[in-house]
Amino acid sequence: MLSRLKIWVLLLSFLFLAVLPIVAEWIGEEFYISLVARMMVFAIAAMSLDLILGYGGMVSFGHAMFFGLGCYSVGILAFYELTNGWLQLFVCIFGTALIGAFVGFISLRTSGIYFIMVTFALAQMFYFLGISLEAYGGDDGLPIDTRSEFFSFFDLSEEWNMYYLILGTLTACTLFGWKCVNSRFGMVLRGSQANLVRMEAIGFSTLKYRLSAFIISGVMCGLAGFLLGNLTEFLTPEYMHWFRSGEIMIMVIVGGMGTLFGPLYGAFAYLIFEEVMAGYTEYWQFYFGPLLIILVLFAKKGLWGLLPGKENLGDD
Amino acid sequence: MTITLFLEQILNGVQFGVFLFLISAGMTLVLGIMNVVNLAHGSLYMVGAYVATTMYSLTGNLFFAFVLMVPILLVVGMIVEIVVLRTLYERDHMDQVLATFGLILFFNELVRIVWGVEGLGMNIPESLSGSIDIGVPYPSYRLLIIAVGILVSVLLYVMITKTRMGMQIRAGASNRSMIGALGINIRILYTVVFGIGAVFAGFAGLMAGPIISIESGMGEEMLIFAFVVIVIGGIGSIRGALVASIVVGVFEIVGRSILPYILLQLVPPDQAQTAGPAMASMLVYILMVVILFFKPQGLFPARTG
Numbered sequence: 074m075l076s077r078l079k080i081w082v083l084l085l086s087f088l089f090l091a092v093l094p095i096v097a098e099w100i101g102e103e104f105y106i107s108l109v110a111r112m113m114v115f116a117i118a119a120m121s122l123d124l125i126l127g128y129g130g131m132v133s134f135g136h137a138m139f140f141g142l143g144c145y146s147v148g149i150l151a152f153y154e155l156t157n158g159w160l161q162l163f164v165c166i167f168g169t170a171l172i173g174a175f176v177g178f179i180s181l182r183t184s185g186i187y188f189i190m191v192t193f194a195l196a197q198m199f200y201f202l203g204i205s206l207e208a209y210g211g212d213d214g215l216p217i218d219t220r221s222e223f224f225s226f227f228d229l230s231e232e233w234n235m236y237y238l239i240l241g242t243l244t245a246c247t248l249f250g251w252k253c254v255n256s257r258f259g260m261v262l263r264g265s266q267a268n269l270v271r272m273e274a275i276g277f278s279t280l281k282y283r284l285s286a287f288i289i290s291g292v293m294c295g296l297a298g299f300l301l302g303n304l305t306e307f308l309t310p311e312y313m314h315w316f317r318s319g320e321i322m323i324m325v326i327v328g329g330m331g332t333l334f335g336p337l338y339g340a341f342a343y344l345i346f347e348e349v350m351a352g353y354t355e356y357w358q359f360y361f362g363p364l365l366i367i368l369v370l371f372a373k374k375g376l377w378g379l380l381p382g383k384e385n386l387g388d389d
Numbered sequence: 390m391t392i393t394l395f396l397e398q399i400l401n402g403v404q405f406g407v408f409l410f411l412i413s414a415g416m417t418l419v420l421g422i423m424n425v426v427n428l429a430h431g432s433l434y435m436v437g438a439y440v441a442t443t444m445y446s447l448t449g450n451l452f453f454a455f456v457l458m459v460p461i462l463l464v465v466g467m468i469v470e471i472v473v474l475r476t477l478y479e480r481d482h483m484d485q486v487l488a489t490f491g492l493i494l495f496f497n498e499l500v501r502i503v504w505g506v507e508g509l510g511m512n513i514p515e516s517l518s519g520s521i522d523i524g525v526p527y528p529s530y531r532l533l534i535i536a537v538g539i540l541v542s543v544l545l546y547v548m549i550t551k552t553r554m555g556m557q558i559r560a561g562a563s564n565r566s567m568i569g570a571l572g573i574n575i576r577i578l579y580t581v582v583f584g585i586g587a588v589f590a591g592f593a594g595l596m597a598g599p600i601i602s603i604e605s606g607m608g609e610e611m612l613i614f615a616f617v618v619i620v621i622g623g624i625g626s627i628r629g630a631l632v633a634s635i636v637v638g639v640f641e642i643v644g645r646s647i648l649p650y651i652l653l654q655l656v657p658p659d660q661a662q663t664a665g666p667a668m669a670s671m672l673v674y675i676l677m678v679v680i681l682f683f684k685p686q687g688l689f690p691a692r693t694g
Contacts, residue, residue, distance in 0.1 A: 132483045179678055182685045186426055186482055186624060190616045191681065197613050198674035205666040315613070319490045326487055356502055362495030369488045370476055 119324035119336035121293035127331030130266030135196025141313030143298025148308030158221030173291030203310030214309030329375025406638025407538030411593035415586025421625015429492035431608025437591025466587025508604030623687030
C-alpha cells in the first residue's frame with residue numbers, strides 16, 4: 074500500500090494539473106497549457122514502459138515504436154480525411170495491440186541482452202519504415218490538419234479540451250496501471266521478474282502473462298502517441314527514433330523504476346530539465362550525458378524513492 | 390539490371406560488411422567477455438573518423454593518419470573503460486544501456502563543440518581516387534577497404550585464436566571468475582580489450598571517412614546494424630560476427646538495389662514505387678527476425694554456461 078504521504082503527494086499533483094489551465098489563463102501564460110499537456114503525454118508513455126520494465130523485468134529499448142505508431146494512426150487517417158476520433162482510436166488500439174503481439178512474441182523468445190537488442194532493432198525497423206513512406210511525408214513528417222473528432226460539444230481544437238482529454242487519459246491510465254500491478258495478473262508478472270523458472274515450476278505459463286503485459290504497455294504507449302499526434306498536429310518518424318526510446322527509459326529511471334507513479338514525476342523532471350537547460354546552452358546534452366551516468370550509478374531509486382514508505386511487497 | 394551492376398552491388402555489400410565487422414567485432418567481444426552492452430561503441434567509430442580526418446588534413450597522408458589515430462583511440466577507449474564501463478560490470482543490462490546512452494549524448498555534443506556542427510569531409514587520396522577493372526570497373530579506394538578489412542579480420546581472428554592474449558580473452562568469455570582465480574589480471578585485460586575494440590571501431594571510422602559524411606551521430610546508424618549483426622551472429626562470437634557482418638552487408642546493399650526491380654515484375658509500377666523503398670528498409674530486420682525465430686541464440690552461440 075501507499076504511505077499516507079505518497080497519497081497526498083499524488084492527490085496534490087493531480088489537483089495541481091487540474092487547475093493549471095485556469096491559473097495559466099489567469100496570469101496570461103497560455104503557453105504553459107500545451108507545454109504541460111506535452112509533459113503529461115510523455116508521463117503516460119513513461120508509465121507504460123514502467124509496467125513492463127519495473128514490474129515485468131522486460132527492458133524494452135524500443136518503446137518509442139508504439140509512441141510513433143499511435144501518432145501514425147491519427148496522422149494517416151486524418152490524411153485521408155477520416156477524422157472520426159472513435160475510428161482513429163480503434164485503429165490505434167487495435168494496431169498497437171497487433172504489433173505489440175508480434176514484437177512481443179519475437180522478443181520474448183529471447184532474454185537479457187538479446188531482448189534489449191531485438192526490441193531496439195525492431196523499433197528501428199518501424200522508424201526506417203516511417204522514413205521510407207514518402208506518401209506520408211517520409212523524413213520530413215506530415216502536418217495533421219484536423220484533430221480527432223469525438224463529440225460535437227467537445228472540440229479538440231480548443232486547447233483546453235485537448236489538455237483535459239490528456240489529463241483524463243493520464244488519470245485513467247494511472248488508475249488502471251495501479252489496479253493492474255496489484256491484481257493477480259500483476260503479481261504473476263512481478264513473480265516472473267523475480268524468478269522466471271520458479272514461476273514456471275509452480276505452473277504459470279509465464280509467456281502468456283508477459284506477452285499480455287507487453288501488449289498492454291504497448292497499447293498504453295500508443296495512446297500517448299495518439300494524444301501527442303493530436304496535440305502537436307504533426308506526424309514524424311522522429312517520434313519512433315531510438316533516442317526517444319532512450320528518453321522514455323530515462324524518465325522511468327529518474328522517477329523511480331517499478332513504482333508506477335515515479336515515472337510520471339520522472340517525465341516532468343526530465344522535460345523541465347531539458348526546457349531549462351536548452352535555454353542556457355545549445356549543447357545541453359554535453360552536461361546531461363555525464364549527469365545521466367551519475368544518476369544511473371548512484372541514484373537508482375529515483376525521485377519517487379526519495380519519499381519515505383514502501384510500496385510493493387518485498388521492497389527494501 | 391545488368392550483371393555488372395549486380396556484381397558491383399555485391400562488392401559494395403561486402404565492403405559495407407567489412408565496416409560492420411570492424412565495429413561489431415569490438416562490441417561483441419565486450420559483450421561476450423565483460424557482459425556489458427556498450428551503446429557508445431558507435432561513438433568510438435565517430436571519434437575515430439573525426440580524429441583521423443584531422444590527422445589526415447594535418448599530415449596529408451592516410452598512413453600517418455592511421456598511425457596517429459591508433460594510440461589516440463586506444464587511450465580514449467581505455468579512459469572510457471576506466472571511468473565509466475568499469476563500474477558497470479556488476480550492474481544489470483538496463484543500467485549499462487542508460488549509462489552508455491549518456492556516453493553517446495556526451496560524445497555527440499563533444500564533437501560538435503570541438504569540430505563544429507557542420508561536420509567534416511575527407512577526400513580520397515589522389516593515388517586511390519581512380520578505379521580498377523576487375524571484370525567491372527570498381528573504385529580503387531573501396532577495393533582497398535575490402536582488402537584491408539579482410540586483412541584486419543584475419544589479424545583479429547589470429548589474435549583471438551592463436552595468441553596468449555586471445556586465449557585469455559576466450560577464457561574470460563566462457564568463465565570470468567575462473568580466469569581471475571588462475572592469476573590473470575582481469576581488470577587490465579578488460580581495459581586492454583576495450584581499448585583494442587575502440588581502435589578497431591576507430592579504424593572503421595578512418596576507412597569510412599572519405600566515402601561518407603563525418604558528422605555528429607554517425608555512429609548510431611552503424612550501432613543499429615552492429616546490434617543486428619551481433620544478434621544474428623551470436624553474442625561474443627567473432628566467427629559469428631564475421632559471417633553475420635558480410636551477410637547483413639550484402640543483404641542491405643544488394644537488397645536495396647534489386648528489390649525494386651523484383652517488385653516491378655510482380656506488382657504495378659506505382660505500387661512498386663511506394664512499397665520498394667519501404668520493404669528494402671525493413672529487409673535486414675526481417676532477416677534478423679527469421680533467424681531469431683529458428684535460432685534464438687544466434688547462428689554461432691559462443692557461450693555455453
